[in-house]
Amino acid sequence: MNAKFLLPTILLCGCAGLKAPPPAGFASFPATSETSVALSPDDLVWRVRLLEDQPVADLAFWKSSLRHHLEQHGHLVVDSFPLRWEGLPAAGYETRLTVEGRESSYMVATSPRKDKILVAEAGGPSSSFSRHRSALRIALDSVRAR
């Protein structure tokens, strides 16, 4: 391949940073190397971020900290699930909580990467969440960060 085509191709691939295709049925905002956001027509938000991991800690530590934080803020953890991102272990939670009198659902998964941490989230009204749960889990499995 001609070198002048190679560089744009690499850039378009987004090989550096985040790769997080939106869930089926979601519309995405332009992604950056560190954030990807998409919305569903029925009020769900999908967001994947590659953040600074400070302090640097392992998955067990962040899993525990995240659960503590969620429960402190009124989330009822209804599911805790392991997953793998590019062969590395990640941990996810699904929670429920009431926001302004409305039943809401939230899903979050995280995996530390050296000095970064990869975090994928989705949330919104529980009625919408139930409809999109399968698509969200598929999208969650597809998250990549290099």
Place this chain on the structure above:
Amino acid sequence: MTLLALIAFLSPSAPGPAASHRQVEVSLECTQPDSVADRILLRAQAVGGWLSNRDDHSVSVRIPTDSLESFSRWTWTLAKRVDYSLSVQDLSERISDLKVSIASRDTLLRAYVALLDSSNSSYQLRDVERLGANLAVEVGNLRGELGRELSRARWADLTVRVGQLGGPTSTLPRPSPFDWINQTGLQPLRQESP
């Protein structure tokens, strides 16, 4: 029935994930803590539960596990919720082990009884009787333990700490010391939505 047949018979009825002991702790703040504690107690009794402890700052009730989630949510409507935690202890493996232990001892006990019926040796009979008696006691203890574990799976513990709104014990959820976690959650996520 052979031991293997008994185990096979028991396995399908081995409890699934529902066989767990659940404990919830909720902290609330309100202007009338006593009134809130009274309402919690009344509702616990209405769902078939009972009071397990009460003091100036908290009320603890034991309620059917099936009612725990809706009950916890209901308490949030009574006052300002400042804290919540749920702990779940999986009992399914212990219950399954106990059932298998009981079944194997029952089988052995039946074998002893059959031996007593058929044996003519008084020495042998004495030994078998002694072994059988010990085994029967052991089975009784295991059945008692199984009953306690099944009861723990059926009943959940809910403790509600009720503080005076704005009082000296007033506590609000503190932000996490970790930056990224503070940006994580439904509220920060929804702010992402334009």
